[in-house]
Amino acid sequence: MKKEININSIVKSLKKTKKIAWWIGAHVFHSVMITVIIGVILGYIFFHRSVISNDRLISQIEPVILFHKANYQETVRIWETNNTKRIKIAQKIYTNPFEERIDSPDKDIEESEIEKEDPIIDDKNFIIHTIVPGDNLWILAKRYLGSGFRWVEITDLDGNPYPDWRANILSINEQVKIPTR
Incomplete structure (x- = not known):
């Protein structure tokens, strides 16, 4: 079919x-x-x-930035007016950020109070320097030898009385022998 x-x-x-x-x-x-x-x-x-668009983002953030900027500037202004003497002295004393600092008694030290004594020339091979606040081996080597990296020469001449961990700890009025260039 x-x-x-x-x-x-x-x-x-x-x-x-x-x-x-x-x-x-x-x-x-x-x-x-x-x-x-x-x-x-x-x-x-x-x-x-x-x-959001940049304009909207800036308009949201701007008040926060202005608030913190104003507070920062006000804080710095107050701090500087109250501590001008300390800042100037600290800038003179702490010239190297890697050195240890000599602590002095808690009192305001006028710049004129820090006496810089002339070194005593004792021999042709070395001079004797009396330590004052702010001195350390780095600063002495930089001042007398021309480079802070030569601080080891000071410890060698002085009989190496300072172990490495105490290399920058000096006592005020201590006398240190410094080699002549």
């Missing part, structure tokens, strides 16, 4: 399938578009504040 092929039924079937495919495709497209639109809306609602 042969089945007869009816062209009209095939065309009807194809039209029906096309409609179904179009309907499915349209709904998938619409559902994807709706999902994208909802995602964009939710993203804007929850995350729009994380991306």
Whole structure:
């Protein structure tokens, strides 16, 4: 038995399938578009504040910067007016940031109170220097020998009385032998 092929039924079937495919495709497209639109809306609602323009960012940060800048400048001004003498003396005493410092009694030291004694020339090979506040081996080597790195020569001439960990600890009025250049 042969089945007869009816062209009209095939065309009807194809039209029906096309409609179904179009309907499915349209709904998938619409559902994807709706999902994208909802995602964009939710993203804007929850995350729009994380991306802001430079002008808006500057306008938000500027008051904070000005507040801290004003406080910093005011603090520095007050500190400098109260401690001008100490700053000047500290700048003269502490010329090398890597050296240990000689502590002096807790009192304001006027610059004129720090006496710089002339070294005593005792021999042609060395001079004797009396330690004053602010002196250390680095400063002495820099002053008399031309380089702070030559402080070891002072300890060698002086019989190396200072272990390495005490190399910069000197007593006020202590006399130190310094080699001549």
